[in-house]
Amino acid sequence: MTWCSSGTGLRTLLICVLTLCCVPAGGSDRWVVQEQRGSLLMYSEFEVDTERITAELSEVDSELAETTGIRATEGRVEIVLFASRQSYLQYLSASVPQAAARRAIFLKNGEISQIYAYNSRSLVVDLRHEMTHVRVHQHMPYAPLWLDEGLAEYFEEEEAARPRSSRREAVRWKARVGISPTLSTLERIPSAESMGAEEYRNSWAWVCFLINDSAGSRQLLQGYVRQIHRGEAPGKFSEYAAAENSGLLSRANSYFRKMTFPLTFVSSEE
Ligand SMILES: [Zn+2]
Numbered sequence: 416m417t418w419c420s421s422g423t424g425l426r427t428l429l430i431c432v433l434t435l436c437c438v439p440a441g442g443s444d445r446w447v448v449q450e451q452r453g454s455l456l457m458y459s460e461f462e463v464d465t466e467r468i469t470a471e472l473s474e475v476d477s478e479l480a481e482t483t484g485i486r487a488t489e490g491r492v493e494i495v496l497f498a499s500r501q502s503y504l505q506y507l508s509a510s511v512p513q514a515a516a517r518r519a520i521f522l523k524n525g526e527i528s529q530i531y532a533y534n535s536r537s538l539v540v541d542l543r544h545e546m547t548h549v550r551v552h553q554h555m556p557y558a559p560l561w562l563d564e565g566l567a568e569y570f571e572e573e574e575a576a577r578p579r580s581s582r583r584e585a586v587r588w589k590a591r592v593g594i595s596p597t598l599s600t601l602e603r604i605p606s607a608e609s610m611g612a613e614e615y616r617n618s619w620a621w622v623c624f625l626i627n628d629s630a631g632s633r634q635l636l637q638g639y640v641r642q643i644h645r646g647e648a649p650g651k652f653s654e655y656a657a658a659e660n661s662g663l664l665s666r667a668n669s670y671f672r673k674m675t676f677p678l679t680f681v682s683s684e685e
Pocket of ligand 1 (some may be wrong): 494544548567
């Protein structure tokens with residue numbers, strides 16, 4: 416098993432596992448559901464609404480592509496679902512001890528991406544979160560941690576749920592008393608293990624700003640993603656943004672005071 420981090424100074428959350436020997440055991444009667452839809456394979460220990468899961472995940476794919484330019488590849492994605500946390504831990508704890516601290520985990524083995532999760536009320540949210548990581552790492556050779564987690568936190572919620580997100584009130588309230596999330600602080604986070612609730616929320620808030628402030632902020636995010644996708648090294652996002660659109664980042668604080676989620680932008684808006 417290998418942990419990956421990029422050699423460029425920008426770290427990825429990605430955990431690479433070279434071999435997870437018994438996953439998922441083909442032909443085993445362990446799996447009540449074994450289903451393939453295109454490049455997506457689902458294995459489950461319990462009856463699960465694969466129709467709904469597929470619909471939710473394709474919604475993530477289309478929204479990600481539209482807002483950020485991140486696109487799914489043909490690479491195989493295996494989703495392995497366990498009936499309980501206990502079963503999930505039994506299956507993964509020896510080979511992936513990091514799974515113990517999470518409700519779900521994403522692993523990458525070459526072109527194959529795997530998502531492991533267990534049955535809970537937040538299963539769909541967990542799968543949307545992990546699928547966002549899958550798509551980010553299929554599309555980009557590396558991703559800054561705050562961006563990777565911020566996107567996953569953003570797309571884990573369905574569009575209609577975002578304005579009601581409890582995180583929204585927390586960010587707005589703090590911004591109104593002068594405490595806004597700072598990008599430079601997020602860019603210094605050394606590893607996923609050092610991220611707590613505040614770091615996740617602040618990463619989410621920055622992604623909300625970039626996707627929703629204006630057509631200009633969205634284009635800036637898309638440009639950054641495109642450069643990394645092409646194998647270029649645009650450096651830290653804060654530096655890239657300052658060079659591309661010097662005034663844009665100064666708008667973040669006023670966005671954090673409102674945290675709106677417009678569906679479209681008027682074409683004349685920056
Ligand atoms: Zn994540």
